[in-house]
Amino acid sequence: MERMEPLRRIExxxxxxxxxxxxxxxxxxxxxxxxxxxxxxxxAEVAPLLAAEGCRTIVPYMRGYGGTRFLSTDTPRSGEQAAFGADLLALLDALEIDRAVLAGYDWGGRAACVVAALWPERCAGLVSLNSYNIQNIARAMEPDTPENEHSLWYQYYFHSERGRAGLQKDRKAIARLLWKLWSPTWRFDDATFERSAAAFDHPDFVEVVIHSYRHRFGLVAGDPAYADIDRQLAAQPVIRVPAITFDGIDDGVRPPAEAAAHAARFSGPRSHRLVPGVGHNLPQEAPRAFADAVLELVRGAA
Structure with a gap:
């Protein structure tokens, strides 16, 4: 089980x-x-497919994971969507990349959606699992269906200090359970999980996670540094760049039925695809389908 090494670092x-x-x-x-x-x-399987087709392929650890570190102890350990977007934009600037195809899922897909919506000139194309992935915090307290509420148990757990303590006590056990629940047909082995779980042994992992799941429900304030971005995201900006969106049919956290409701949030060319036998972690469960979507946008941009 090979690791993605060596790593590079950049401020x-x-x-x-x-x-x-x-x-x-x-x-x-x-x-x-x-x-x-x-x-x-x-x-780990997507990146070599893209590199073999001539793409400069960059896979960063997000804040709170792996080797990525905050430069200052004074910076709030925010997990808000505005921070994710700002981090991605700052990375593009640091790497002197004017425009790139941005692809992701879950937190990473949200970062990509934020940049695609607010800085479309920097995004040559977007690949996003679960379609429009920008949170509507103003409506976060509106109840969902009982089935969907049930799948969000971990978010409500993290709203409490018991949840913070539980994550601090055994972050790996919680993560492994979520992997199983969110991708019920994915048969990953111990080595695959442990390879990723090493990234959770990070001094800021718990704080970033807890803030993320509290901020999205309006329970805690965001970092004032991102207030302007936060205000723009509150307007639910339309994504105008070319986009390919996915849903895994077996996604245990975000049901595919929600995708149709997101159509109005895309005004550029968009293709939405349902992938059978796949859950929430689509790039790892179906790497060829994900890589092909990225390459389709790369070729379209060219």
Missing amino acids: AGVLEVAYHESGPADGPPVLLMHGFPYDIHTY
Whole structure:
């Protein structure tokens, strides 16, 4: 079970970002963004497929994971969507990438959606699991169906101090349970899980996670540094860049039926695809389908 090494590091905004890079340095750039609770090894099979097709492929650890570190102890350990978008934009700037295809799921897909919506000139194309992934915090307290509420138990758990203590006590056990619940047909082995779980042994993992799941429900304030971005996201901005969106038929946290409701949030060319036998971690469960979607956008941008 190979790890994605060696890692490079670069200062970008409030972070020193650890990332894996492959493919030619002058190839069309692609950034692959992981989710919670996963890490860059989500793309262990996707990245080589893209690099082999000539893409400059960059897979960063998000804030609170792996080798990525905050530059200052004074920076709030925010997990809000505005921070994720700002981190991705800062990384593009630091790497001197004017425009790239942005692809991701869960937290990483949200970061990609934020940049695609607010800075479309920086996004050559978007691949996003679960379609429009920008949170509508103003409506977060509206109850959902009982089935959907049941799947969000972990979010409500993290709203309490008992949940914070539980995550601090055994983050790996919680993550492994979520992997099983969210991708019920994915038969991952111990080595695959442990390869990613090493990224959760991070001094800020718990704080970033807890803040993320409290902020999205309006229970805690965001980092004032991102207030302007937060205000823009509250308007639920339309995504105008070319997009390919996915849903795994067996996704245990975000039901595919929600995808139709997101159509109005895309005004550019968009293809939505349902993938049978796949859950929430689509890039790792169906790497060829994910890589093909990225390449389709790369070629379209060219």
